[in-house]
Amino acid sequence: MQKEYTVTVYTEDRIGITNRITIIFTRRGINITSLTTAETEIPGVYKFVITVMSTREQLDKVVGQIERLIEIHRAFVHEEDEVVYQELALYKISTKALHTAGDVEKLIRENNARILTITGDYFVIEKTGHQQELVDFIKKLEPYGLIEYTKSGRVAIVKWSRRFHEHLKELDKSVASY
């Protein structure tokens, strides 16, 4: 059955590595719904967090084919309940709302959001959470004059992981090849 999965991939830092990973999803016609990548605590090693709608069976094979790539350290598929994850959204609102609607402050506090910056014309709110909460928050802000909304992909930490940091440090002792 199709459902949302999180795929995590540890890679070397190499030009084109994103392409190498994504074409494996493309071949099987799997749409990537979000992709976040950044360097890990070990310089030169990157972590990708990819969300997709697919089946476990497909993704087990995809992950095998990703791991086959030369510059990939490891790749994993995670069920929804195997990861703790967050996404981050920014909302730009007209500053007028601060003057006209007095309950914005309450709304922000109740939703565990925070204001990042305020200018004469607009202010920017930041909220972290899961996809649905972040989207729901748009609706709540719309009456105040939402100017722009943007959301990141997912960052995820695996519940069952034990020694990831140690593994990465061991990796760091061997010379990066690229």
Next chain:
Amino acid sequence: MQQKDVLPMKAEKEADKRLDVKPVITGAEALMRSLVAEGVETIFGYPGGAIMPIYDALYDFQDQVHHILVRHEQGATHAAQGYARSSGKVGVAFATSGPGATNLVTGLADAYMDSTPMVCITGQVAASLLGTDAFQETDVIGITMPITKWNIQVTKQEDIPDAIAKAFYIARSGRPGPVLVDITKNAQVGKCEFEYKKCEFIRSYQPIPELDQEAVTEAAALINSAKKPYIFCGHGVLLSGAENELIALAEKAQIPVASTLLGLSAVPVDHPLYGGLLGMHGNYAPNMLTCECDLVIAVGMRFDDRVTGDVNTFVKQAKVIHIEIDAAEINKIIRADVAIHADAKTALEALNQLITPARHDEWLKEFEAGHKKEYDKVQHRELYPEAGEIKMAEAVRLISEKTNGEAILVTDVGQHQMIASRYYRFKNPNTNITSGGMGTMGFSVPAAMGAKMGAPEKEVVAVVGDGCFQMTLQELGTIYQSQIGVKMVILNNNFLGMVRQWQQLFFDKRYSSTEMTNPDFVQIAKGFFIPGKKVTAREDLSSAIDEMLATKGAYLLEIVVEKEDNVFPMVPAGAPVSTIRLE
């Protein structure tokens, strides 16, 4: 303009040794020295603008490296594949940027599917021009990403030796495959200090998995208790040099062995436990008995759809042991009850120690019965026809007999390929070279050239269809220029035979664009100064093959065969293997 080094290269090298300093040379020369350090003796290639500095450097290496000038870059890749498969070394091809690079695509994809170690070097426009749509610029890295085991663009001369070292290490280790190294022109002409270190380790790449002894023990227990065990021998057996270990396993527990298309020649056809060819046009018994066995020991194979037919019914009644070096192949198509993620030789060596001798006489008799059925219904009339036009199978039988099963057989794609694979009686490992996974028409003539270069002492016979031949026949020019002694046998039915067969069986005989009006092939060969002969009558066939084999150097034999011959047995695409048809 670049300045050529004034010192002659050899003298310079001696001087380097004495002074213990690193020589300062161009990137192009660094590439040539790196290739020599990797033991490269033969390169197939085609020059052009963006690779000219490399060809200029090659000029100084002619005493160490034999460059074969092909007639099309696709030919260079297939030749490199043929070379790799016959010699066990990494095949090397050169091409220029743009169209030169894109012409490598088919061969790279073919080598990727068929796990063939190959390193392709492409020239590229100068780094400053990358991304500007410069003349003959193409994003060959992007294009070849899904069809190479690895690729890299080198834009700095000092990175060339390292890239080449990695390329060869990656191409030949683990499950072999093609690698492409794209070198920008500025890196070819720029100077750098040269030092070569072979690559033996890449931290994100484990080509040789650690053997899981527990899995081996589990597998041995399954084998020791099986009533109808069955070995599938794949290309991995040849790639890891595990032929003897595989045969030892088969003999110790009296297990029948069937081969995949690319596994052919790992086990001699006349071995008593050899059960024949698996797959769509394989033999009857080995296919049917996939439905009877209680244990499959799949070694170095990937359950291609041409082998499995309908996967939902394939070996469902049996337990499966899958010995495979590429983890991504395990559980990809058929779920393994015991997976041994390992090099075939290592795994079989360990496994053989735990196998108790056994006999499976009744089980083996089932193969004999199946063989008899196929022989009576198909093979006899194919191999020994007494009237009518020449049959493809009888031509292959004669070639097999007259070469004593010891030639390297290079086949193209289609009916003739299936017939040759079915009827050639292979004696020695690595004597079957064909395009299996990709099914690349036009493969055999250039691949045969490469195979002959890789094993000059062997007779190399390409069996090719009339359609296939016309896809790469320009390589006759290469064969003539480089005096490569390959024998080419065109089995000419004036049809794209396999497509026609499908049209006959599944498309109501609507022969859409499959009939060919062919040229005079012998005249074409003659135009390339290659001797040849055309045979149309059965009584001339044997002597014509003798004449071909007696000829020193290249030869083209055109055999006009039955126009609407079909290959049987046949498992219809996607159907259960049990639906195999004998007619």
